[in-house]
Amino acid sequence: MANTLLDTVWDLHTVRRLPNGETQLFIGLHLVHEVTSPQAFQMLAERGLRVRYPERTFATVDHIIPTDQQQRPYADGMAEQMFAAIEENVRANDLPFFDRSTGRQGIVHVIGPELGLTQPGMTIACGDSHTSTHGAFGAVAFGIGTSQVRDVLATQCMSVAKPKLRRIEVNGRLSAGVFAKDVILHIIGSLGVQGGVGYAYEYGGTVLDAMSMDERMTICNMSIEGGARVGYVNPDATTEAYIEGREYAPAADDFQRAAAWWRSLASGPGASYDDVVVMDGADIAPMVTWGINPGQVTGVDDVVPSPEALDGPDRAASEEALEHMSLEPGRAIAGIPIDVAFVGSCTNARLSDLHEAARVARGGRVADGVKALVVPGSQRIRAEAEAAGLHEIFREAGFEWREAGCSMCLAMNPDKLQGDQICASSSNRNFKGRQGSPTGRTLLMSPAMVAAAALAGEVADVRQMVAS
Amino acid sequence: MSEGAVIDRIVGRGVPVRGNDIDTDRIIPARYLREITFEGLGPHAFEDDRRALNGAHPLDDPRFADAGVMVVNKNFGCGSSREHAPQALLRRGIRAIVGESFAEIFFGNCVAIGLPCLTTTPEHADALQALLEEAPDTDLTVDVEAERVVTDHGDYPAAVPASAKASFLTGRWDALGQLLENTDEVRATSARLPYLTGFGGESS
Numbered sequence: 001m002a003n004t005l006l007d008t009v010w011d012l013h014t015v016r017r018l019p020n021g022e023t024q025l026f027i028g029l030h031l032v033h034e035v036t037s038p039q040a041f042q043m044l045a046e047r048g049l050r051v052r053y054p055e056r057t058f059a060t061v062d063h064i065i066p067t068d069q070q071q072r073p074y075a076d077g078m079a080e081q082m083f084a085a086i087e088e089n090v091r092a093n094d095l096p097f098f099d100r101s102t103g104r105q106g107i108v109h110v111i112g113p114e115l116g117l118t119q120p121g122m123t124i125a126c127g128d129s130h131t132s133t134h135g136a137f138g139a140v141a142f143g144i145g146t147s148q149v150r151d152v153l154a155t156q157c158m159s160v161a162k163p164k165l166r167r168i169e170v171n172g173r174l175s176a177g178v179f180a181k182d183v184i185l186h187i188i189g190s191l192g193v194q195g196g197v198g199y200a201y202e203y204g205g206t207v208l209d210a211m212s213m214d215e216r217m218t219i220c221n222m223s224i225e226g227g228a229r230v231g232y233v234n235p236d237a238t239t240e241a242y243i244e245g246r247e248y249a250p251a252a253d254d255f256q257r258a259a260a261w262w263r264s265l266a267s268g269p270g271a272s273y274d275d276v277v278v279m280d281g282a283d284i285a286p287m288v289t290w291g292i293n294p295g296q297v298t299g300v301d302d303v304v305p306s307p308e309a310l311d312g313p314d315r316a317a318s319e320e321a322l323e324h325m326s327l328e329p330g331r332a333i334a335g336i337p338i339d340v341a342f343v344g345s346c347t348n349a350r351l352s353d354l355h356e357a358a359r360v361a362r363g364g365r366v367a368d369g370v371k372a373l374v375v376p377g378s379q380r381i382r383a384e385a386e387a388a389g390l391h392e393i394f395r396e397a398g399f400e401w402r403e404a405g406c407s408m409c410l411a412m413n414p415d416k417l418q419g420d421q422i423c424a425s426s427s428n429r430n431f432k433g434r435q436g437s438p439t440g441r442t443l444l445m446s447p448a449m450v451a452a453a454a455l456a457g458e459v460a461d462v463r464q465m466v467a468s
Numbered sequence: 469m470s471e472g473a474v475i476d477r478i479v480g481r482g483v484p485v486r487g488n489d490i491d492t493d494r495i496i497p498a499r500y501l502r503e504i505t506f507e508g509l510g511p512h513a514f515e516d517d518r519r520a521l522n523g524a525h526p527l528d529d530p531r532f533a534d535a536g537v538m539v540v541n542k543n544f545g546c547g548s549s550r551e552h553a554p555q556a557l558l559r560r561g562i563r564a565i566v567g568e569s570f571a572e573i574f575f576g577n578c579v580a581i582g583l584p585c586l587t588t589t590p591e592h593a594d595a596l597q598a599l600l601e602e603a604p605d606t607d608l609t610v611d612v613e614a615e616r617v618v619t620d621h622g623d624y625p626a627a628v629p630a631s632a633k634a635s636f637l638t639g640r641w642d643a644l645g646q647l648l649e650n651t652d653e654v655r656a657t658s659a660r661l662p663y664l665t666g667f668g669g670e671s672s
Binding site: 012013014015016018019020021022024026028035036038039042047053056063064076078079081082085119121122127128129143144145146147148150151154155156157158159160161193194197198224225227229250253254257258261293313314316317320410411412429431432433434436438439 | 487488489491493494497498499501502503504505506516517519520541542543546547548549550551552554569570571572573576577580581590629630631632634635638640642643644646647648650653654657658660661662663664666667668669
């Protein structure tokens, strides 16, 4: 029977089976950012250890970096302290560090692929749950906590149990105005926010085959929102074309040998899975969340569901969500008024995302009273977007054009909701308080839908706006 | 060097925190992730939920003030990988969590810091929560070895995956010591990885 990519990559990186039954897994690429690493470096220092494979460890700053002004020292003294900590830690351990002065700074899950660091067949770890993003390349990528960041810094290994594998196949075609974000929200809505616990997700089918790498990254990024720590897409010609020529990609003859190896990793046609789910892309509408987790989601042409249709705990969860959101069951999703529009995050701040949002924003005007911001995923994307004139389209329409960072996805920098503002957001989490105000409200959607909502001042069906 | 204490049973009072899909942003809001140590996190556990409930959150209920066992529902700890979440609970005095299910990264973070999470059925989680709500002074014994929660009012099965159980019972829940043991095998593994060896070309 043919192996899956997960089997092959897992076996290749297995150092040994630990006494507790977990695998000691070698990590081929470790990405580090300012927020989940200082305690790990501290624990390392306390034990007299150094970073074991500094050449496989790369750092940047993204979570708390301001996206409006960049003057040091930062107004936020705690942010300044956190920056000083990572600067000292990368210096003391001689790690490559993509800070703003390099022109390669950005959200860790954006710059890994952008620099060609992320490649098929690797195991990748980072102290951030959205590390699953890198699976878009056929890597096996884990979000880890700070103790495991310490483990990987000290040993380049982690202790981990091999997950089961579910193949999620999306076939057919997507309608115009339906994007990768809608596909993954649809998947999470169908399988639930804990449906993937204990599983890795392998995404495939004709819809995934036709997707660009940016789109596949959006899909894999939100695997964790469905409970799956790992999500991946088998590498193919699209993967190779993306990687070729990037800074850390194999060059010349190495690239040809690399590509041959990458192709050999893909799960074979006869591979066996613990579960298979098949969906039809034609069934997917532009999606909008109405609750406080990403599984509480429906089509823009639908209504807020009634908790009465649900049982026991699900019903209670739904009632709690509607209370927080101040939404009535049965009201149309389209037309929910918004206060803030946010295009950004490791889910949807890549160049193609900005193009899609700009296509909607072009020639329009952000509605009165709506604060709209566009936060590119990296300095390089920002520069590329400016070369294409996107910043002018956004500014003319009334969007703020920001510097790169995580920004209002998790509101660790000054970009926060105020009070119970409602935000149309291209990010990944609509948890209570996620965007910086405990009573703030988040509606997750695609970047094009965010732009449409910004212009309309309310949730709007982007299919109608693009058509008109 | 990373041998920790054997964790076979936790005895203490309990606190019920009801609700499915309680995410780590709720357990510890992101603004506290700007601290460069975990030390001061305890008082901020569930801060926004507690503020919203204006004193009515179980963690603010004096009857549960000295609880060491938290009883939760489904998919507890979902979302962000922030270890700050279990660190905040640990520093608030929580020594074991019993619930219907746990998110994977949260569960692993708990193992790494010696905080056992045991899974039980929805019925048993609900019964335990109801028991604590009625009789907050109930003493619980969370028996990791026997995979049970024992009280004067009844006994509840509560499972621990074999690998976590082995880690707690041997005191080797902090993996670092074991990962440091075999540098030769680690080197041998890295030496067979195509992407670290020039993809088999002559340059390797």
